[in-house]
Amino acid sequence: MRANSGKANIIRLFNVTKRYGGKLALNDITLDIEPGEFIFISGPSGAGKSTLLKVLYLAERVSEGQILIDGMNLARISSAKLPFLRRRFGMVFQDFKLIPNRTVFENVALVLRVAGEKPSYIKKKVMHVLRVTGMEKKANHLPQPLSGGEQQRVAVARAVVGEPSIILADEPTGSLDRESAQRVLDLLLGYHQNGATILMASHNIEQMNRFSKGRNIILEDGTLKGISTILC
Amino acid sequence: MMRFLNKVRTDIRSNRFLNIITIMTIALSILLVSVFILFFENASRILSAWNHGGRAMVYLSDSFTPAMLPNVKEQLISMGSIEKMVFIPKTQALERLKKEMGSKIQFLSTLQENPLPDAIEITMTAHSSFEQIQKAAARIEALDIVDTVEYGQGWLGRFLKLFNLFKMTGYAMSGLFLMIALFITANTVRLAFYARQTEVEIMRLVGATDGFIKTPFYVEGLLQGFIGGVLGMIILLAGYLTLSSGISRNLDAYVYLDIHFLSWQAVAIILFSSTFLGWFGCFISLKQILK
Ligand SMILES: Nc1ncnc2c1ncn2[C@@H]1O[C@H](COP(=O)(O)OP(=O)(O)O)[C@@H](O)[C@H]1O
Ligand SMILES: [Mg+2]
Numbered sequence: 451m452r453a454n455s456g457k458a459n460i461i462r463l464f465n466v467t468k469r470y471g472g473k474l475a476l477n478d479i480t481l482d483i484e485p486g487e488f489i490f491i492s493g494p495s496g497a498g499k500s501t502l503l504k505v506l507y508l509a510e511r512v513s514e515g516q517i518l519i520d521g522m523n524l525a526r527i528s529s530a531k532l533p534f535l536r537r538r539f540g541m542v543f544q545d546f547k548l549i550p551n552r553t554v555f556e557n558v559a560l561v562l563r564v565a566g567e568k569p570s571y572i573k574k575k576v577m578h579v580l581r582v583t584g585m586e587k588k589a590n591h592l593p594q595p596l597s598g599g600e601q602q603r604v605a606v607a608r609a610v611v612g613e614p615s616i617i618l619a620d621e622p623t624g625s626l627d628r629e630s631a632q633r634v635l636d637l638l639l640g641y642h643q644n645g646a647t648i649l650m651a652s653h654n655i656e657q658m659n660r661f662s663k664g665r666n667i668i669l670e671d672g673t674l675k676g677i678s679t680i681l682c
Numbered sequence: 683m684m685r686f687l688n689k690v691r692t693d694i695r696s697n698r699f700l701n702i703i704t705i706m707t708i709a710l711s712i713l714l715v716s717v718f719i720l721f722f723e724n725a726s727r728i729l730s731a732w733n734h735g736g737r738a739m740v741y742l743s744d745s746f747t748p749a750m751l752p753n754v755k756e757q758l759i760s761m762g763s764i765e766k767m768v769f770i771p772k773t774q775a776l777e778r779l780k781k782e783m784g785s786k787i788q789f790l791s792t793l794q795e796n797p798l799p800d801a802i803e804i805t806m807t808a809h810s811s812f813e814q815i816q817k818a819a820a821r822i823e824a825l826d827i828v829d830t831v832e833y834g835q836g837w838l839g840r841f842l843k844l845f846n847l848f849k850m851t852g853y854a855m856s857g858l859f860l861m862i863a864l865f866i867t868a869n870t871v872r873l874a875f876y877a878r879q880t881e882v883e884i885m886r887l888v889g890a891t892d893g894f895i896k897t898p899f900y901v902e903g904l905l906q907g908f909i910g911g912v913l914g915m916i917i918l919l920a921g922y923l924t925l926s927s928g929i930s931r932n933l934d935a936y937v938y939l940d941i942h943f944l945s946w947q948a949v950a951i952i953l954f955s956s957t958f959l960g961w962f963g964c965f966i967s968l969k970q971i972l973k
Binding site for chain 2: 507511530533534535536537541543547548549550551552560561563564566608
């Protein structure tokens with residue numbers, strides 16, 4: 451059974467193709483995603499999972515096709531409006547993308563500073579998110595000396611701190627041991643239960659089974675191989 | 683706000699060497715420019731004082747008779763730029779001379795004929811610039827009834843030529859140094875920007891506008907410009923104090939020297955300009971980098 455089946459689609463892809471030079475990374479993808487869905491993107495390394503997420507927040511432009519986010523056509527987003535589009539997303543990057551010379555607190559706070567939030571709110575909100583992700587004690591540490599799992603959690607904290615309606619997570623458990631991975635998944639699940647739409651890329655199909663509901667999108671060589679509904 | 687300033691401070695620290703170079707360059711060019719300004723401000727005031735503030739003596743030829751005075755005055759007025767005219771008949775001039783010389787020179791009283799010419803002392807309206815006086819004097823001298831016009835043109839004129847040459851060199855060098863400072867400032871910003879490229883890229887990805895990204899660079903540019911300007915002014919003031927006390931101790935007895943430091947308006951303009959320089963270097967660089 452599909453949740454929220456009555457709502458308008460929040461993400462729509464029409465025949466999306468992405469080429470890097472001559473290399474095909476996404477091949478004619480058409481897909482509708484409803485608000486509040488949990489989308490699991492699986493497929494082997496190099497299948498185009500990261501690229502699929504990147505075209506959504508315009509880190510890359512599509513070569514062909516159209517993408518609508520909440521009714522906005524991404525092809526028509528000007529560079530001046532781009533930052534505002536990106537603020538609707540929370541992103542967990544495959545390589546974390548933490549700023550090395552800023553503390554954990556500052557890395558997470560950046561999202562809110564960029565959006566012009568008040569310092570008092572920023573402090574409260576960031577500390578709350580760090581508490582939830584279990585990184586409270588490391589708030590004043592620089593990210594580099596932290597373990598992969600800890601950096602991953604900081605990345606997740608940054609993705610959720612702005613309370614985005616859509617969370618894009620690119621292999622958020624990729625470098626984690628089972629326990630840490632479970633913790634990150636639980637976190638994302640919590641935000642999902644609060645109503646966020648989540649797209650999570652992973653080459654680890656096992657993890658899918660932890661979610662009570664959602665859809666699994668299988669990519670292979672940039673082509674959509676199948677969509678299955680997860681039912682437990 | 684405090685956090686923002688703290689961030690700027692750590693940013694500056696992480697690029698400390700470059701920033702010091704930039705501040706020093708700005709300070710040096712500002713120093714050079716202000717040395718010239720200081721020199722010219724003083725030199726032109728002293729020149730004008732030596733020239734009695736735009737006064738000149740028009741010595742009339744022998745054919746002049748007092749009856750012609752209204753006519754001559756009219757001719758002078760028609761030349762324009764004359765503010766005041768005082769006729770000094772030769773008898774009065776002789777009296778004045780006698781009084782000034784006192785009893786020292788006996789021969790004056792033995793003179794049978796007055797050797798002095800009649801004269802008109804004129805004050806020109808445009809006495810701010812020595813060149814204007816020079817031009818007006820040449821025109822007056824061309825009149826038939828006028829013998830010569832005296833305004834200290836001899837050595838003062840020659841000095842003026844030198845002065846002008848110096849002034850041109852000063853402008854050229856100041857311009858050159860300001861360009862160099864601008865170039866170095868712009869370059870520092872560029873390097874700082876590239877050093878923070880990952881950071882900037884991440885900021886973009888989480889939704890930072892160009893304005894948000896640029897602001898710290900501008901703050902840094904403005905600060906560097908301002909600090910450079912203040913530094914330049916401090917060096918100038920120190921140099922001025924050392925030199926001026928030496929000059930007045932040694933020369934005051936011989937010549938009239940009225941030396942001042944830059945007016946506070948000039949200091950304000952210089953500080954504003956150096957701050958602007960820091961900002962402008964930033965502007966050029968970011969405009970280029972961010973398209
Ligand atoms: N910036 C890029 N330039 C060229 N090729 C790229 C680039 N990014 C990804 N690719 C290629 O596109 C394909 C899909 O990559 P990606 O989306 O990262 O796959 P996945 O995340 O599923 O491992 C791969 O073959 C990869 O080599
Ligand atoms: Mg990937």
